[in-house]
Amino acid sequence: MQINSDKDAQQTAAAADTVGPLNALEADRCVEDLCTFSFEQIGGHKWMTQHEALEKLNVQTHVNASQQRDEFVMEALVLHEKIPLLIRELVSTELWKENVFPLVHEFLSAENSIKGYMLLYHEAVLINLLESVLYHKQACEAAGDMIVELTDYCHRKLVWLLSAPPPERSADPKELKAQLIAEGQQDYLTKQAEAIRRSSALYCLSIVRFLTDHMAELPLSVTPLTLTLTLTLTLTRTLTLTLTLTLLTDH
Secondary structure, X not given: OHHHHHHHHHHHHHHHOOOOOOOHHHHHHHHHOOOOOOHHHOOOHHHHHHHHHHHHHHHHHHHHHHOOOOOHHHHHHHHOOOHHHXXXXXXXXXXXXXXXXXXXXXXXXXHOHHHHHHHXXXXXXXXXXXXXXXXXXXXXXXXXXXXXXXXXXXXXXXXXXXXXXXXXXXXXXXXXXXXHHHHHOOOHHHHHHHHHHHHHHHHHHHHHHHHHHOHHHOOOOHHHHHHHHHHHHHHHHHHHHHHHHHHHHHO
C-alpha cells in the first residue's frame, strides 16, 4: 500500500511539473508565424509545418489552463491579432473537407492514409484551440467581426449534432456481431472523419457557452445568432435528458 501511495504521489508531482512543449518565447514565435493557406496549399510542406505548430500551441494552452499558469498562448494570439486567422482557417478547413476531401478520399486511403488523417484532424485542432482561448473575454473581443463566422460554424455543427441519427444496434446477438464486424472493416478515413466531426461539434458546445457569457462585448450582429444557438443548446439538453430517462426506464 505504501509503494502504491508513493507511486501515486510521484505521478501527481510529475503532472504538476508539466510545462508543455513550448515556453512563452517559442509560443510567441509560433503565433507570429501563423498565416493563411489557399486550397491548393493545404497538405503541402508549409501547411504541415504550421499544423505541427498549432498542435503544440493547442497542447500548451491546455497545460497552462490545467496548471493555472500564465495564458501566454492566448495573450500572443491576441497581441498578434491571429484569432481571426484561426477562425478563417477553421472555416477554410471545413470547406475543404466538404468539397475537396470526397474527391481525394480514395487516393488518400490507398496511398497516404496518415496525411489524410492529418488533413481531417486539422479542424479538430483549430476548434479545440479556439475553445480554450475563447474562455477569456479579451480573446472574444480580439476575434472582431470574424466571430460571426465562428457563430455560423457552431450553428452548423450543432444542427448536425441534433439531426445525426444514433448508430442502430440490433438486439439479436448474431446480427449485432455481424454489424460490428462490418463497422470494423469500414474505411479508416471515413471512420476518422465521423469521429472528428462529432468531436468538433462537442467543442462547439463550450464555445457557444463562452460567447453567451461575453455577449455584451460582441458585435450586435452576433446576438440573434447566439440566441438561436442558445435555443439549440436547450433543445440538445432536453433531448439528452429524455434519452437518459428512457434508457434508465428500459433498464
